[in-house]
Amino acid sequence: MPIAHPKYRAAAVQAAPAFLDLDAGITKAIALIAEAAGQGAKLIAFPETWLPGYPWYIWLDSPAWGMQFVQRFHDNSLVYGSPQAERLEAAAREHAITVVMGHSEKDGGSLYMGQWIIGPDGATIARRRKLKPTHVERTVFGEGDGSDLSVHDTPLGRMGALCCWEHLQPLSKYAMYAQNEQVHIAAWPSFSLYRGGAYALGAEVNNAASRIYAVEGGCFVLAPCATVSPEMVQQLCGDDAMKRQLLLEGGGFTGIYAPDGQLISTPLPEGQEGLVYADLDLGMISLAKAAADPAGHYSRPDVTRLLLDKTPGNRVVLRQRAAEVVEPDATDEIAANARQEVA
Incomplete structure (x- = not known):
């Protein structure tokens, strides 16, 4: 009998955040989750x-x-575990949709660039952190560890996620490919910074990174990309003409790519908010990997290999030695009695 490969509709977000307002951001996220589910999507990124x-x-x-x-x-x-997090879990459960949220994770006094995969029952499938924040991001965020390079079994296929320029890290990508990733979320912040002055930060290079990931990994890639709103520009730049040249409105270039590199979603204008959709058929993956599977038959492990250490990098490890209890034996009792007699 033929194997039934998962087939479903997926959605990727192109929208500005509710900048520096978590509660409003959760409300906006829930509205987008409801909209995607209403259009038949089983996954939103x-x-x-x-x-x-x-x-x-x-x-x-x-x-x-x-x-x-x-x-x-x-x-x-x-x-995690806060009332705001619980609202996201409830939305995923209510709409029976898998949610992959990109967020700043606060843990104690530190922040991390997080991606949270929530299943359609509202339960956590995975939480990850960006392994190495890029350039000046390191002034804000801490690092992830090897456990963050993981791919997870879900009813929608083997799913993983990376952030932004993690898609320029060849060994990190290879670690994901080698785990037979089928559906990948490539999360981007917006391509509106230094436009015209830093080509590598622009849409052409970074969309190419998402597309190449699909081809190399032989997987579907959802590449959600935020926009910068006029309100954000006003908050961040005020009337400073130089800053307004550095950070422009728009910058949304969300797309969904097939395992052969095709763009299979219909793009939105870069300043327009909304969702892009694509129908995923995981049966296409075998066709792509039959031609080239760089972590399988198209590799040469006798020449090049990757060492992946997935040990969690816990900052504090508690070790408590149990008190040793030694039962006295007959010899101990004789010696004790002898001491008493001498006394």
């Missing part, structure tokens, strides 16, 4: 740090200038 928005201020001026945003960014980052 959100951009990088969409909650509470990407911290563009780190690219616009000195760290001292950016300090004005730090407390608010911390206060509006997502804490």
Whole structure:
């Protein structure tokens, strides 16, 4: 009998965040989740740090200038187990849809660039952190560890996720390919920064990275990409003409790619908010990998191999030695009695 490969509709978000307002961002996310489910989608993917928005201020001026945003960014980052997190879990459960949320994760006093995969029952499938924040992102966010390079079994296929320029890290990508990834979420923050002055940050290069990931990995790639709203520009730039040249409105270039590299979603204009959709047939993967499987038959492990250490990098490891209890034997009792007699 032929194997029934999963077939379903997927959605990727192209929208501005409710910048520095976690509660409003959760409300907006729930509306997009409901919209996607209403269109028959079984999976929805959100951009990088969409909650509470990407911290563009780190690219616009000195760290001292950016300090004005730090407390608010911390206060509006997502804490797992919080009422805001529970609202997302409830939305996934209510609409029976798998949600992949990009967010700033607050854990104690530190922040991490998180991606949270929530199943259609509202239960957590996976939580991951960006392995190495890019450039000035390292002034805000901590690092992930090897356990964050993982692919997970779901009813929608073997699913994994990376953020932004993790898609320029050859060994990280290869680690994901080698785990037989079938559906990948490539989360991007917006391609509106330094436009015209830094080609590598633009849409052409980064959309190409998502497309190449699909071809190399022989997998479907959802590449959600946020937009920058006029309100965000006003918050971040004010009337500063130079800053307004560095951070432009728009920058949304969301797409969904097939395992052969085709763009299978209909693009939205870069400043328009909405969802892009595509119908995924995981049976296509075998056709792509029959031609080239770089972590399988198209590899040469006798020449090049990857060492992947997935040990969690816990900052604090508690070790408590149990008290040793030694039962006295007959010899101990005789010696004790002898001491008493001598006394």
